[in-house]
Amino acid sequence: MGRGEGVNLMPYSPALLKAQYPILSEDIAPGVPLHYLDNGATGQMPRAVLDAVVTHETRNRANVKRSVHTLAERATNAYDAAREDVAAYLNVSARDLVFTAGCTMAINLVAHSYGSLLREGDAIAVSTLEHHANMVPWQMLAARRGLRLVRLPATAEGRLDMDALPGLLDGVRLVAITHASNVTGAITPVAEVAAQARAAGAVTLVDGAQMAPHGPVDVPALGCDFYVISGHKLGAPNGIGALWGRRELLAAMPPFLGGGEMIRSVRFESSTYARPPQRFEAGTPPIGPAVGLGAACRFHAGIDHAAANRHLAALTGRLIEGLRQRCGDRLRLIGPGDLADRLPLVSFTIKGAHPHDICQILDRRGVALRGGHHCAQVLHEAYGVAGSTRASMAAFNDAGDIDACLAGIEDALRILLP
Amino acid sequence: MGRGEGVNLMPYSPALLKAQYPILSEDIAPGVPLHYLDNGATGQMPRAVLDAVVTHETRNRANVKRSVHTLAERATNAYDAAREDVAAYLNVSARDLVFTAGCTMAINLVAHSYGSLLREGDAIAVSTLEHHANMVPWQMLAARRGLRLVRLPATAEGRLDMDALPGLLDGVRLVAITHASNVTGAITPVAEVAAQARAAGAVTLVDGAQMAPHGPVDVPALGCDFYVISGHKLGAPNGIGALWGRRELLAAMPPFLGGGEMIRSVRFESSTYARPPQRFEAGTPPIGPAVGLGAACRFHAGIDHAAANRHLAALTGRLIEGLRQRCGDRLRLIGPGDLADRLPLVSFTIKGAHPHDICQILDRRGVALRGGHHCAQVLHEAYGVAGSTRASMAAFNDAGDIDACLAGIEDALRILLP
Amino acid sequence: MTDDLYPRDMLRAASDVSRQGELPAPDGTAALDNPFCGDRVEYDVTLDEGHKIRAVRHRVHACVLCQASASLLSAMAEGLDAETIAATAEDLLAALKTGEAPLLPGHPGFDVFTSVTKHRARFACVLLPFETLEAAARDAGNKSA
Amino acid sequence: MTDDLYPRDMLRAASDVSRQGELPAPDGTAALDNPFCGDRVEYDVTLDEGHKIRAVRHRVHACVLCQASASLLSAMAEGLDAETIAATAEDLLAALKTGEAPLLPGHPGFDVFTSVTKHRARFACVLLPFETLEAAARDAGNKSA
């Protein structure tokens, strides 16, 4: 598959796709197949990624950049190629793409480095929909440097409240929003937010952790200034993520972490630093995981996500409908009830049944759901609940997975409700 | 192999050990076997680690802690077990062991978190032997918070100058030293340094990146306060490392990175934080790489490193002797000329031959050496050279590797010298 | 439907309301969250002269396991002090790891948790009430000191 | 011993001392390190009225590739300005990636680097003199401006 160039999509079929994931081929317990509906927490690893990682570790493993022997050259080439692959997936230049330990690390990097350029009294706007990864670093920054935190509210449907936005951006220097909520599934109209932010003199950081696994992202079209992704959600190994930043911004930002690779020259008293992206990649980079992320981006670029997303919207409808039928008034959706501008994920509560108990009971049928606050406590608090149960789909999921989930919900109702 | 309990060592044999590394079994070019002598840059991955990682990704992959389904339980158990394995290797409690993205990240964590407790005018003592990872973060901290940097000098042999130490610790609150230099190979008498530091009211951070691959480390016996290691040097995947900290110190330290997993509870304005080690593990942790590091520690715990180190000392002598014979007066060792208290690594310069040219020429024979400043520019400056050539051994290396290296040196002399 | 992880006795304990609610004049209170799910347990206590618990009430927003654990703990709390609660929690944790009944000798009610042994992630659900009650007892101790 | 990466012509270029040393009264100077090995190149330049290089001298503490590149660049530097040097460096980088001679049309000396194409890590060795000379020319331009 060509890098960056036009990619040949495989004809979309959940069954063919399922066959590409080793973990899905094995029963989770004797006679119990796996219905993995926890893709929002971690994407499973397709064989193509596993093979890329194994090949790297067994044929090309070395430290990068610093040595000139054959293995080091192979490793350096692999690392550079991975950066190109990820950049192509986001339609950006590899020069502006920083590899990080994950999405959380990418946001912390911006909060520390770009944040150090903000001044006391400046404001940062954060939506209540955010994952803790896109909230706690800003709280810590605000406390460290005397900044104001502005709350961008969500609607009752769990979408960013666009009507409230214009009145809230005064004095705001940075807007931190998610491309898609990991709880409500709502997709944010990022281009509109970024345009308003820009007009108000703010830069926009977009958390693409949940969006990126559903197809290539045209980052320039969003008009944002920073975009971050999480490797493991795309099926890459843990320990890798990426930050794209607008070139002028990255160039003006001081380094965050210190160590090897990010320097130009070190004297005892002080050092000078390399250009981006190396300036922000201190220490031995996560080479193998990066190779895995490159392969994951190529893998995803080869999926016909348009077709997949139509299929997944239908499954989302089937799931919501099935929950309504079985739970009646006890059901509460934590997120929109319709299928427009949303990810194929559904969070809900069932009155009288605790999310963890539901998840545990569904596990008996091999159905993997997630219960809790999903690292979005503020959002759950706005809904007046401590946690919810979430089913989150990937392109390999099929109606059988949804039906197993619904059957499990029937078990849970039977066991847990009086 | 039992965890923590008495481990059955396999009888030591470089040949048997070599057979456990997939990358060593394949020619680096047609007819050219690999002589990997760049272990100081990155350790190769033994099959046991690869298998552990592959098993994890294909059978146990999930996010940890937050979900209760079977895969999540397996992943959580694997992650917890990995922490136990690494802790056992360092003879510490898993409660006091923080997983990080690497050694560089571990040091940055301490520099930011513990560093935030230091006060203007306090001093940090750093040796000139340090890798940039254990120097640049302290420079950045000093600049950020108005601290003094105290230079702990090295002797002409490339060892920490113990005679100079007592006079330099006045006002010092933290001493940052390497357990063993990645350039000179000198092993630091850490227990003595830590005792002096403690007497002077300073804590000691020890960089174990180079030491840990040569056998289990009895960290409590060192009397230090922080100990950091790098996973990839032990043969684990990239993107993992660990920080051990004295319990009282960790408990008093504020979090560094913000995000999921490290919180106790999040409200919009501010959050409360979990106990160590979770307080310092923001975001989805590097689960797969941690599983790999656990396996790497078990693998290393099974090697008879006492026997290996005797063998490697002999190889070190053979290499130094061979270099002396071939290069005569042109040879300069960047490090001790004897075999006591040193790692099996040798850095050197040959007058008139540049390290990268030497490495490139040796690569033709499949000999992987490393040339440059090895991320220790200050040390090289003290020697008055920009860089050196380094051969660094692991327990699988044998006399054939050394002899191939020496034959390559003859090539280099022939090609490069007039 | 019978269920090994949710035996009828556990569901019965979870729905036991006899010590739910608030104490009118508590000597100490505590509220703790489970950071992984946001679950919350709150305890009110009064102590006797010997710093031992005289009365307790709990409020639980949590799963069945945590609810059942709180009910069972409240029922045995009288006469315990903070140290004993902490020690009992340690014993229970060790017993959860093996899953061998009796989990807490003298308190057979807790054996409803034997099958939790396979589900490490849920140990915290069972232990959160202990942590919270211990914190409430310490809170009362601090106030009286 | 003949060697594809270290052809005799490269070694000859590396040991060419004709433009090594310092200029007595340079208009501009620059020193740049290769961050991965600590190698250093320094350039002195004088410019004519049109901001074009009149004379150069270099000092190189670096590998054979870098030494040879500096000698070859110095030999062709007369009459170039900062922009041309930068553009030539871009051309050379592109040519190094393919490895097809002529790497720099009109400057056959640079074809000693054709076999570097297989060794990406060493492109920086060949390009560092260009970066440094460009910086020296800009330094001179800034001073005269």
Ligand SMILES: Cc1ncc(COP(=O)(O)O)c(C=O)c1O
């Ligand atoms: C002595 C020493 N310290 C620190 C490091 C950096 O560790 P890491 O590669 O995990 O960033 C290295 C290796 O690069 C090293 O040799």
Ligand SMILES: Cc1ncc(COP(=O)(O)O)c(C=O)c1O
């Ligand atoms: C929306 C969102 N942002 C950020 C994160 C955190 O990313 P990471 O797992 O790479 O730390 C996650 C997942 O945990 C997420 O769902």
